[in-house]
Amino acid sequence: MATPKKRRGRSHPTIKEQVVFWNKIDIRSNNDCWPWRRYRNRDGYGSTGFMGRKGRLAHRIAYLLWHGHVGRNKFVCHTCDNPACCNPLHLFAGSPRDNQLDSVAKGRRPCQQGEANNNHMLTENDVRIIRTMRRDGCSLEMIANKFDTTTGHVSRIALGQAWSHSYEN
Numbered sequence: 001m002a003t004p005k006k007r008r009g010r011s012h013p014t015i016k017e018q019v020v021f022w023n024k025i026d027i028r029s030n031n032d033c034w035p036w037r038r039y040r041n042r043d044g045y046g047s048t049g050f051m052g053r054k055g056r057l058a059h060r061i062a063y064l065l066w067h068g069h070v071g072r073n074k075f076v077c078h079t080c081d082n083p084a085c086c087n088p089l090h091l092f093a094g095s096p097r098d099n100q101l102d103s104v105a106k107g108r109r110p111c112q113q114g115e116a117n118n119n120h121m122l123t124e125n126d127v128r129i130i131r132t133m134r135r136d137g138c139s140l141e142m143i144a145n146k147f148d149t150t151t152g153h154v155s156r157i158a159l160g161q162a163w164s165h166s167y168e169n
């Protein structure tokens with residue numbers, strides 16, 4: 001049994017840890033997505049060791065380093081369609097209770113290119129992102145707004161009642 005006293009007490013990364021972290025990101029202009037260049041998890045999110053802990057979400061660390069903190073019980077969500085993106089300007093902290101519609105609307109799908117520009121048509125990839133966002137604690141309203149669909153539809157997708165052929169769990 002681990003005793004609480006043995007926990008790592010450091011709350012701030014060293015400069016070196018920060019440099020190493022940002023070097024794993026393809027840093028582009030402010031408006032572009034900044035893709036994570038290393039390991040990505042099953043859902044496409046960058047995953048990395050940081051400050052002695054393994055498997056941390058890269059976009060969450062990017063948000064943390066840029067903004068100084070992620071609020072308690074908050075989840076870091078993307079305003080773009082790109083789970084691997086670590087551009088702090090494409091990230092915001094949200095919770096199921098938060099109403100972040102504004103920031104989502106402002107940053108609406110800036111990464112989207114070409115293909116599925118029909119707002120009423122979700123792609124398989126959208127469905128994966130929707131399920132991941134739900135698991136990350138994003139609200140139905142926020143997701144529905146982001147994908148131009150209804151909260152009911154988002155809920156059915158998240159529960160596997162819609163798009164069940166691509167439901168994996």
Ligand SMILES: [Zn+2]
Nearest residue numbers: 033080085090
């Ligand atoms: Zn992005």
